[in-house]
Amino acid sequence: MSEQSIDNNIQTRPYGVLLVNLGTPDEATPAGVKRFLSEFLHDHRVVDMNRWLWCPILHGVILPIRSPKVAKLYQSVWMDDGSPLMVYSKRQQQALSEQLGVPVELGMTYGNPSMLDGLDALKRQGCERVLVLPLYPQYSRTTTAAVFDKVAKVLKARADIPELRFVNHYYDHPGYIAALAESVESFWQQNGKADYLLCSFHGIPKRYADHGDPYPQHCNGTTALLAEKLGMPREQMSMSYQSIFGREExxxxxxxxxxxxxxxxxxxRLDVICPAFSVDCLETLEEIAEGCKEVFLEAGGESFNLIPCLNDNPAHIDLMASLVQQHSQGW
Known part of the structure; x- marks a missing residue:
């Protein structure tokens, strides 16, 4: 066989894309939420406390108390087809597959469909190469690294594993910044411009950043690039961190x-955008759009709006396609 034939054979081997997000309960019930939170909060990447201390607290206090409360919150945002995160993620999967013309599957870090489900689905479609695309623009040990861990864990039992590539982050990708800016400008065209724009990112313990997690640098980078793209004076725009949990700073x-x-x-008038979330979910639709709106109005504000996440907007799908094309070169 000639060298050219070998090269052509290698480049025609099929590849697929595993889209990964955090995950969601299967149903908005205390039992469903408890199963999901148990898996999520058992991950050492998320909570690194000694297991002998953490597990009794988790199972004896946190899960029994929080699960019914969180279930009610999920019920307030649940859609006809399920959890918002799952509904929008499936739309992303379908749109990206249609645009790329290659298999695209979902695999959640916690819950269903699992990472193993997604990888198995790609294997059944003949994909010998897999690009793992965690939908976290800003890298963190609590999210992106947890995806890497789970992929390695679920493939550990396989005799044959696919060739893998992994997208680490895209917080400063021009397509991502452009998609964010387009969503803000489109919202303002329809609703009028706010006095102030706040970028709210999911928080992490400060200790993680002190020990090397680059997440805050990535969040700062996204905010600065978005402000530049929008031409926003920094006195009218800033960033903050939401979803704080526990007593630790x-x-x-x-x-x-x-x-x-x-x-x-x-x-x-305050508008809030959540750039760390690729799809609208409990943290945006309930925590920001409802809870933080109430805080703002009670403190004297008059108008509060959540600018929707990028979800399955065409510009967002274009960004994903660009990331796949960039990271699959040579395949």
């Missing part, structure tokens, strides 16, 4: 406190 400033301070300083 997390990255600051906290979103709820920031929103309260902005209202007290005279900001009447």
């Amino acid at each position: 997390w990255l600051k400033p906290y979103t709820e406190g920031t929103i309260r301070e902005l209202a007290q300083k005279g900001v009447k």
